[in-house]
Amino acid sequence: MSFNKAKDFIQCKRFTEPVYQTPACIQELLDIAKVHPDGIFEIEKNNTAGKRMRMFDRVYEFSDINYVNKDEGERENICLSFCKFLNSMNVDFKMHVVNEPRDMEEVEQEALLTREEGKGLAELVEANNRLIQDVLKKGNPQIKKKRYLTVTCRRQRYEDARAYFNVLETAVSPVFLSMRSRLAPLDAGKRLEMLHRFFHRDSWPKLSFESLMESGRDWRNEIVPYSFNNEEKRLEFGDEYMQILFVPGLPNTLDESKVLSSLTNVSYFCSVTIDCACIPRNILKGKMESISLNNEVAINQEMQLNAKNKNFSSGPSYRKAKTKEELEDYMDQVDENDENGFFMQMLAAVRGRTPEELKENVETLKLIGAGMGLQFVIDYNQQVQALNTLLPTGARRVDHMRSMLTSSMVAFQPFHARDVIQPGGxxxxxxxxxxxxxxxxxxxxxxxxxxxxxxxxxxxxxxxxxxxxxxxxxxxxxxxxxxxxxxxxxxxxxxxxxxxxxxxxxxxLHLNPFEVPDEVLYSTDPKEQDRFVAMKADFIEAFVYSCLKGIVPNGFHKTLVVRCIKKLYQEAFHSLKPRSPLLSDFRDILKEQAEPEARELYGSLEAYTDGTFDMFAYDSNLxxxxxxxxxxxxxxxxxxxxxxxxxxxxxxxxxxxxxxxxxxxxxxxxxxxxxxxxxxxxxxxxxxxxxxxxxxxxxxxxxxxxxxxxxxxxxxxxxxxxxxxxxxxxxxxxxxxxxxxxxxxxxxxxxxxxxxxxxxxxxxxxxxxxxxxxxxxxxxxxxxxxxxxxxxxxxxxxxxxxxxxxxxxxxxx
CATH class of the missing domain: 3.40.50.300 (P-loop containing nucleotide triphosphate hydrolases)
Structure with a gap:
């Protein structure tokens, strides 16, 4: 490979330019140059009147799905959809799984019942809350797990970046929906609130981004900690301590159902970030061809040396032969499966209230990682740079990256199991x-x-x-x-x-099917009474037909019933002493009808007016x-x-x-x-x-x-x-x-x-x-x-x- 091609390959994982080369105060801690109300951040300053390509980013929150309890075939389909998402990304991006702290008072306010009215209900409220609290103790209610996707692009203008993100959402959202996850962009207020939770345990001020700007307040003051100390191996801010760690190497195999879910299955604040830089396919192929060519040259040289030493039966060394086989497999994957190449690094942030608690939390993370073959190492003397790289922004200030293909990136799929917790439910x-x-x-x-x-x-x-x-x-x-x-x-x-x-x-008990509410019975509005009769007619018709035994209702029966219903309520409404009519009144009107079908109707109703089924024959007492x-x-x-x-x-x-x-x-x-x-x-x-x-x-x-x-x-x-x-x-x-x-x-x-x-x-x-x-x-x-x-x-x-x-x-x- 030529020098330029090698340089292009390395440039795929280039750093972002810091907004402040030498931060002079805490407000300059974060690499964010400008915030737009729709949630698009500028990560690099515009120092050349808009002529230089600079970085913009946008953050999306996506929902979890039930992955861990799916069959092998279903998991494979989800992984294929995840690969489709990875292959669609031609820009840098990050995936974050964050354990965000929650106030237990807020949790209980959302989950516990608070209403008490009526005799004896207070005891029922207490018993229900006791049941809910028993379940809360079994989990980690003080932690809320969130999943974010940060996408970056390099454009000259904000308008161009916004257009790109709109196109990206149109392409990527259906892929997440196919996995039964939902992708939603965060506006400026939601993003600032999310960043606030990285440094503070207290809640984000109840202010919109617009009101924050209108009041002239600097958004940085709402996010950054009140005090900050950057030590060799940890960060101190306020009454919190944080440590950023990275993984220098990866094992040969990883269980995709456990990596991110296990690392964040803890009861303290923890954030794991997978930072990815896309390698264009032409550069990736060029790099692989160059490595393959160099390996072939080394094999030929080794074979010539063996021949010179009259060792004609010996083939290439195991390491060179294995390298050749692996390169051929990788090249086949890229060609046949259209896989992308990525530079990837894994970072984790752990927080604690005291140095002792921080140390204990870090050891827990290391033990979990060691169980999967992941060795977490403290990022010495780069804690601030590592923090900016780990945060849900487009900044990249540290390089612990290694190259891998799409199929290997599946090991870091972020899904585990879905929760349904709807406050007030x-x-x-x-x-x-x-x-x-x-x-x-x-x-x-x-x-x-x-x-x-x-x-x-x-x-x-x-x-x-x-x-x-x-x-x-x-x-x-x-x-x-x-x-x-x-x-x-x-x-x-x-x-x-x-x-x-x-x-x-x-x-x-008595139920009068013909009962009229007092507000209708004594109404002076004939239209209201007509509406009531029209509404009641279908029910009374069905009621009468249910009383017919061995008789199939026909059009003559329907005509008789509707005619008698109208007459019944006309007499009730126009009586000197209005009252709700009874089933016996309806039967009497039926007797007055000359049609032979009337005999079938009033004959069937006799058992319900004068017989043992007289539950519906009297005024309601229910x-x-x-x-x-x-x-x-x-x-x-x-x-x-x-x-x-x-x-x-x-x-x-x-x-x-x-x-x-x-x-x-x-x-x-x-x-x-x-x-x-x-x-x-x-x-x-x-x-x-x-x-x-x-x-x-x-x-x-x-x-x-x-x-x-x-x-x-x-x-x-x-x-x-x-x-x-x-x-x-x-x-x-x-x-x-x-x-x-x-x-x-x-x-x-x-x-x-x-x-x-x-x-x-x-x-x-x-x-x-x-x-x-x-x-x-x-x-x-x-x-x-x-x-x-x-x-x-x-x-x-x-x-x-x-x-x-x-x-x-x-x-x-």
């Missing part, structure tokens, strides 16, 4: 891969519908009570409306001060003004089921309409839905609720005992597929296999479905699959409230010497 349990809490705010999902599927004893009812009833009741203003086919929720409903209605003719309303349907006969179901769903729609006017969410829960879905009409109503209610603030949840039963019905399959939140507990072999119809699961996730321990589950949240441990200590008061284990309740009853009112009501169906 519902606590579901512990992420088994990251040991962090799982908090999901269903109102922020694209589709708030959810389903819980699990065999009897797997913890399905427990999770339902813990999340959709308990926490929803305590921490939100949402109304909760529930269908309970097995009357299992009576005890919990009473504990929360809700209303439980056992729908059976012998209960003394008050559903509570926030928690549960309808127990265990004692509803088959002949009454459809009529009850239609009426209950109508009451729910009325409550939802009312709540919409209040901008209030309504949660609808159907427990043991496999029983409800045995009736085709009930299935249709549930599916209708799932499709339409979410548009009006409805959050629907259904519970099934097994997947195969749920997917056997096409309507139910549509319902489950229409859920952005799925909680899957212990499933048998056939049920696990049935899941492949609606979910793509890895072997590790598939095995998790066979975990027999209660509370062990998979949570599918949007496009993310989380392995969740929802176990609750039996000493927690919530266990006694939510547990449905008959034998445990009976044992407690015997020990306490009193009759547990719920012991006989919570047997497994």
């Amino acid at each position: 519902t606590f579901y349990g512990m992420n088994k891969l990251t040991k962090n809490i799982i908090m999901i705010d269903r109102k922020k999902l694209k589709n708030s519908n959810g389903c819980i599927i699990g065999h009897t004893g797997s913890g399905k009812s427990f999770i339902l009570k813990l999340t959709e009833i308990g926490q929803a009741y305590i921490a939100t203003d949402d109304d909760i409306f529930m269908i309970d086919p097995q009357n299992e929720m009576e005890y919990v409903t009473a504990h929360f001060g809700g209303q439980f209605f056992d729908l059976t003719p012998s209960s003394g 008050d559903i003004n509570s926030r928690l309303v549960v309808f127990g349907m265990k004692n509803v006969s088959d002949s009454m089921w459809e009529t009850c179901m239609i009426t209950v769903m109508h009451l729910l729609s009325m409550r939802m309409d009312y709540n919409v006017s209040l901008q209030k969410a309504t949660r609808f829960i159907c427990d043991e839905a496999q029983y409800v879905c045995q009736k085709e009409s009930s299935t249709e109503q549930l599916l209708h609720a799932f499709i339409t209610y979410r548009k009006y603030g409805g959050i629907c949840t259904v519970c099934f005992q097994n997947v195969s039963a749920a997917l056997a019905n096409a309507r139910v399959k549509d319902m489950v597929s229409n859920c952005d939140l799925k909680i899957l507990l212990d499933q048998g072999g056939s049920d696990r296999n049935a899941l492949s119809k609606i979910l793509e699961l890895s072997n590790a996730e598939f095995r998790e479905l066979a975990n027999p321990e209660p509370g062990q589950c998979l949570i599918v949240c949007g496009d993310q699959i989380l392995q969740c441990d929802a176990y609750i200590d039996k000493k927690n008061p919530l266990y006694e409230i939510y547990s449905t284990n008959f034998h445990e309740r009976a044992a407690r009853k015997k020990e306490a010497g009193y009759e547990d009112p719920a012991a006989g009501e919570h047997q497994a169906p």
Whole structure:
């Protein structure tokens, strides 16, 4: 290779020019020349009136993905996508995995429940918070792991750099999306806040970058530490100590699933940076050809020397032969796989409050690295330069770089396992891969519908009570409306001060399907009354048809029903003493009709007005003004089921309409839905609720005992597929296999479905699959409230010497 080509190869990893050759104060610590509001930084000064190419950078935050629990084939696809990203980079870039400190008060404010209203709820809040705190202790809640990508380019003007970054985002974002990660650029305020966390434990001032500039304050003063001391092997600023380390050499093999995730799996501030300089392919090929040529010359010289010494049987030395073989492999990789070349260096920053704590933290990092064959060395006498190189900026001030190809760079892929922690969301349990809490705010999902599927004893009812009833009741203003086919929720409903209605003719409950609200009944606006009748007509028509046994409704029946509904409400509204009409009034009007079909209608209604099914024949004595309303349907006969179901769903729609006017969410829960879905009409109503209610603030949840039963019905399959939140507990072999119809699961996730321990589950949240441990200590008061284990309740009853009112009501169906 010529001297110029060798120089071009080395120039690929050139340093950036320092903004301040000799910093005169702490404000000149960082190599940042200028900050633009959109987040583009100038890393080198413009000293030649815009004629010189200078460096600009931009930082992107990207989300983690579930990598560690994927199958080999899925990991390979992710690695191939990562290679595609690397091959698309023709400029210098850095990848950062940063453990950013968090204030525990902030963590608890986001995770713990704070609402206390109503008698007895304070104890429930305390019990829920105790459960959440137990999970927090198992992880590192004081640390928040972030992933950043810093990209640089050399341009003459800021406008040219901005155009380049826009083109880059268009090309790179789809690659990250193919890996199920999302790439988002950081504006100036977010970048300054991120840099602030490298030097300070306290929070970033609540100021936007624009207000910072308008006030005339120097942004440097908000970032840099208040005091600074640059020692030989560490940095001191304020009450913090930091040390920058690098890796001088790499082992032959590395496990791509462990490198960055293991190094940052610590409970203190730690930042690992992979600094990469792209080597253009023509320069890379020229370098490799030159090395190959030099090696061939050395081999020929060695062979000539052997011949001169009459050693004709000896071939080239092992080292030269191995070098030749490796070079040929590398050249094939570049040619056949279109791989890029990179200069790469790994830097790590570790922080501590005292020199002793810093030393202990550094030793921990070194031990983790040694376990993977990575030897971390202190960057002596270059701590400030190494810091600027490690930070999420485009600066490069130290050179510990070595060359490698794209396929080798995959060892430093930054993904491990996804966390879902949405402040203000519902606590579901512990992420088994990251040991962090799982908090999901269903109102922020694209589709708030959810389903819980699990065999009897797997913890399905427990999770339902813990999340959709308990926490929803305590921490939100949402109304909760529930269908309970097995009357299992009576005890919990009473504990929360809700209303439980056992729908059976012998209960003394009455529901008037023709009831008119007082504000409509006494309204002087005929249009409002017409709107009410139009809204009520569909329900009453469905109600009447549900009472027909052995008769298929036709167009004549529909005409009669609509005609009689209009007449019924006209008489009610224009009466001297307005009142809500009754089913008997409707039947009397039907008797007045001359059509023969009228006899079929009023004859079928007789059992509901004068017979044993007179639950709907009188004025309503059922008050559903509570926030928690549960309808127990265990004692509803088959002949009454459809009529009850239609009426209950109508009451729910009325409550939802009312709540919409209040901008209030309504949660609808159907427990043991496999029983409800045995009736085709009930299935249709549930599916209708799932499709339409979410548009009006409805959050629907259904519970099934097994997947195969749920997917056997096409309507139910549509319902489950229409859920952005799925909680899957212990499933048998056939049920696990049935899941492949609606979910793509890895072997590790598939095995998790066979975990027999209660509370062990998979949570599918949007496009993310989380392995969740929802176990609750039996000493927690919530266990006694939510547990449905008959034998445990009976044992407690015997020990306490009193009759547990719920012991006989919570047997497994």
